[in-house]
Amino acid sequence: MLNFKELTQQTQLYNFHSHTQLCDGHATMRDFVAAAIGQGFTDYGFSPHSPIPFDSPCNIKMENVENYFHEFESLKEEFKNKINLYKSFEIDYIDSSWGPSNPYFDTLNLDYKIGSVHFIPHNGTHIDTDGSFNNFKIKMETFFNNDIRYVVDTFYRQTLEMINAGGFDIIGHFDKIGQNAGYFQPGIEEEQWYAKWIDKVITAIKDCNIIVEINTKSLAQHHRFFPNERYFHLLKKYAIPVIFNSDAHHPDLINAGRPEAISIYNNL
Template identity: 20%
Template sequence: MSRFPPIDLSGDHHIHTKLCNHASGEMEEYVQAAVKKGLQSMTFLEHLECGLCYEQQIWLTPELFAQYFAEGEWLQKKYAWQIAIRLGVEIGWNATAAEELRAMLARFPFAHRGLSCHFYFDGSRHLNLLSSKHEHIAALRAIGPELILEAYFTSLIEACQQIPCDKLCHLDAALRHLPPFQLTARHQELISQLLQVMREKKIALEVNTSGYAVRPQPYPTVEIIRQAVKLGISLIPGSDAHHPEQVGRFFGVLAG
């Protein structure tokens, strides 16, 4: 018996490309990889971030989003008989730039909206929660995982209440590069609140298989996935591919 509730694995719905400036590979290479793996559908989910104090641009500008749509629409036509391609967006929540985020979302016809939170503001700069850079890891460790997770889950609740979206991405990935940390009762309470908001807003939960690259579970944990399913929240799989060969990675583990 599979460890996981039923989930449709015929499509990979979290794929990045070199346009985000921290992945590699052309859009067409990802499409070809998905076709080769027998997928029936795929969703590009390129990064949208606003208002960050960060040293590197690892998201798309309006000009790059225009390029993204032009190339993506061409690929939709070229591969129409082989695979369904959606052009989506991964929205990085930043409460201080909410209006700017909404303006960008209104500017482009995104077919799928994933919501996430990648950064923690320490009072002077934004620290990347998912970065493997030693400087960011050291700074986050100094702050402490308990405080970071309190802010992280609170931000996700706020984001789900304010930004119309289809799914929540990699729910518990905030401590990706930090030592294992046991969630407190307060963190569990915040996760429960978050799932309730998701149910009310009809927001699906992403099962992000990139988690298997760093731990024996996806993002989020199987326990959180089961909590979501009990609430009637839908599941959507995504590899979080940043290289063409990562499309559909670890989907076989979810299949059992």
Template identity: 40%
Template structure:
């Protein structure tokens, strides 16, 4: 089978957050694979320290290292700088001034965290077995409540704005289905997802097809069952690998592009010359 086109990626993590290699390692691997456009999106700082987010005191280094790489590899590959910014609360989300003032090419908006009844921050972006313990230990085993809280936060993030790309749009679906098989076919869940994508379409956000877990878990985020819906509603998409390791920057991309073609998509969004452009899906 021939080499698949559309070799781009705008969701990746390096040693500035929870990635496993330096920024230049990702650039060099992208070049070796024939990528034409590549972007970094470290996890943005939160109001407290974590093992997976950047600290504010690293931000200047992040910006300057990117500028160095962009200059060094000019003419070989187009490099872009972003952040993956969490909606945590009204004071910490993609729309706040501190994030908006950063000299970034784009911003990804995501939700990884919920609050439990005691006001404690709980990470729900964890493996399925850990997710089960979170639901049982922090939310009394009420999966529906957890899912509704998650989508409520996603909807608020859409309302506040400050970002370009919706990150791993329905990532909880995998863990929730492991907790309760058949969830995706339950009417209340389907209603939540449709309302969510309807709002994305109304506000004009791009949606990434996140391929990070495709080889391991056999799913994209959002789930492939919604690709036709996204197409019918005119939602622009891009394919990103959410890579934490250089060798995984192309994981799942060919499969995602084929799935998008099956759903009716003819183009995906890519950054060239500093502008988002609709580019044909090539094989």
């Protein structure tokens, strides 16, 4: 695996979490490489939302995986003197049969793997709880009878299952549900039962030797990081390795929120 510790000690201009038109991003791989080089980045990783066993507009289609790898190899070769490029997936944990530990992902020769939860199981289907609060609100009513406790509990249960199943290097935005849940029910992240989930997740992470991403994509719009800044001291206390990723969906945003997060973290 990539030596993230060494790499992130040498440079702050890296990003290992990004999306292009192959999934729900808004530009080509080449546009992102040009932006990364333009901003002086030394290391840049592509991480399309992984293939999953059902239709989703946000995830790469299985039939496009070859195209992704082909374009990746060609860009890597073309820009090898300017930037280090890496291929990955942000792999969705769906259930015990599909997630980062699925052997399929080991056959792809990825440089590293991100494991993330976006979907909540519901009556044999899977509901994407990521995305805008407006959509989330509609889904809460349509599928979950507005039971926010169920959705949050299930999100963190899925997260713990994913950690236990393993097969990934970096855990993506491990408290992502906090944003929409916090809009749905302000103050929810301060509640004791919610804090207990965070404790459990951080304990599981520390025992598994995985890297926590500090995801900076929502700073400008939602004034928060994932995980929430209030947990940074716990990551430090347990000496959990962290990296700072922008989760960019647009080339202009490849460094968005990263300098702020790095500065806050390093000054703790």
